[in-house]
Amino acid sequence: MSHSADVAPTPERAIVSVGVLTASLPLAQSFQHASSGLIDRLEEVVVKVGLADGTVGWGEVRGNAPYVTGETQSRIVAALSDVHAPAVVATRPTTPTALNRLLAGLAMGNSSARAAVSIAAEDAWARQAGLPLQAMLGAGDVKTVRVHGTIPFCAPDEAARRAERYLDIGIRRIKQRVGLSFEEDVARMRAIGDVLKNHPAGPEAEIAADANQAWNAKEALRRIATFERLGLAFLEQPVRAADIRGLKEVRDGAGIPIIADESVGTPGTLMQVIEAGAADGFHFKLVKAGGPRQLMGMVAIAEAAGLGYMMGQMDEGQLATAAALHCAAASNPFSCELWGFQRVGSQPFSGLEFVDGTIRLPDGPGLGITIDEDGLTPVAHFGTPFA
Incomplete structure (x- = not known):
């Protein structure tokens, strides 16, 4: 299986803006499992990323699943607002490799916060290239x-x-x-x-x-x-x-x-x-x-x-x-x-x-x-x- 390499860095690919947002999504059917307790809504964290040419990408992660990641919605928001988002706009990465190297060195753990930024950036770069994300990851045209x-x-x-x-x-x-x-x-x-x-x-x-x-x-x-x-x-x-x-x-x-x-x-x-x-x-x-x-x-x-x-x-x-x-x-x-x-x-x-x-x-x-x-x-x- 092959995975695509980074597209060559160019100025228009630079991440120049990051927004942090939340959403509370009510469930039509509540659920629970052995380690979750009862869940009746999803407390989501959403990241909006803007590139230098105006292209925008989005990422979403679940905030109320500490039984899996150790993170809560407020912790993810704090990590993004205090650490990840300011560092990203200050550094202006232009490729997935540069972005992920930056995120990995910022704060131990915080996988959900890192995922939200990474997904949003990948969405933006794929939109900019006019390709579905699966193509940027090395896939064909899976429907x-x-x-x-x-x-x-x-x-x-x-x-x-x-x-x-x-x-x-x-x-x-x-x-x-x-x-x-x-x-x-x-x-x-x-x-x-x-x-x-x-x-x-x-x-x-x-x-x-x-x-x-x-x-x-x-x-x-x-x-x-x-x-x-x-x-x-x-x-x-x-x-x-x-x-x-x-x-x-x-x-x-x-x-x-x-x-x-x-x-x-x-x-x-x-x-x-x-x-x-x-x-x-x-x-x-x-x-x-x-x-x-x-x-x-x-x-x-x-x-x-x-x-x-x-x-x-x-x-x-x-x-x-x-x-x-x-x-x-x-x-x-x-x-x-x-x-x-x-x-x-x-x-x-x-x-x-x-x-x-x-x-x-x-x-x-x-x-x-x-x-x-x-x-x-x-x-x-x-x-x-x-x-």
């Missing part, structure tokens, strides 16, 4: 990305209804949340399994699960024995993110693939998990990696190790989803959890379309997403005024 569906904690009959609906609209992999009550986990899994047995598309479909760090290794292995008998295709993140030894213990003792998510936030932690032989595959996300180029670097590491990976995201708006979709289009994930806007009741972003189990990437350059600025709350601005 659609197949996605899988997720089922939250709910009653078994509700899980069955959601599974049937997913199968009806073309989704063939269904991943359920587990980790709060094992008995209820099993009941939901059996209900979903019954749907697969009776649905015409059932033979093509499979069930997976995500424990979101719910157990220790011994608890996970006891539960996996039951899940295996129920036909589970894979289990994601059974133990705490930092428990690499426990993750390896589970992987060594399980009869199904174990996928690492929170344990592989950066290229460095990915290398640790690979060297430990602690996972069969990985779940990559922009907010953990720190931006599109870092995420594509993690893709290259996984591919070099001969291990599979999923492309995913937090529940986010269409702007953040589009960024992850372009990364998926430029790589070869075995599955994509990129329907993170499905539960949002209303949002100031548009351009994505669901078609028969896939998300259609929007036409047009950059991320291809339309932004309604009236739905955003300005927080800070640095550099020259936007054109």
Whole structure:
């Protein structure tokens, strides 16, 4: 797999302005998993980047997901306003390499803040070039990305209804949340399994699960024995993110693939998990990696190790989803959890379309997403005024 090099730096490519904005997106369906608590709205942070020629790009990250990144909306806004945005407009980077080198040296951690700036800049540079972001990342002209569906904690009959609906609209992999009550986990899994047995598309479909760090290794292995008998295709993140030894213990003792998510936030932690032989595959996300180029670097590491990976995201708006979709289009994930806007009741972003189990990437350059600025709350601005 090839990834494109930087376009030659020219003055019109310089980043001359950065805006920091927020959005509160109400959810039509609240959700929770083993480490999140109840979530009924998405507290987003949005970055607007302006280039010297007037081209504008946008980036979005989830602010209320500290259980994954350690960051909150206020912390991301503070990092952007106090550190990242002033440094970017003072330095005026003209290429992704220059920008990411700058961001990496500014403040330890803060992956969501770095991702927001990186996504916005990549959007601007791709718009300026008249190309979709996937082309800037080395892809061809991928039109659609197949996605899988997720089922939250709910009653078994509700899980069955959601599974049937997913199968009806073309989704063939269904991943359920587990980790709060094992008995209820099993009941939901059996209900979903019954749907697969009776649905015409059932033979093509499979069930997976995500424990979101719910157990220790011994608890996970006891539960996996039951899940295996129920036909589970894979289990994601059974133990705490930092428990690499426990993750390896589970992987060594399980009869199904174990996928690492929170344990592989950066290229460095990915290398640790690979060297430990602690996972069969990985779940990559922009907010953990720190931006599109870092995420594509993690893709290259996984591919070099001969291990599979999923492309995913937090529940986010269409702007953040589009960024992850372009990364998926430029790589070869075995599955994509990129329907993170499905539960949002209303949002100031548009351009994505669901078609028969896939998300259609929007036409047009950059991320291809339309932004309604009236739905955003300005927080800070640095550099020259936007054109």
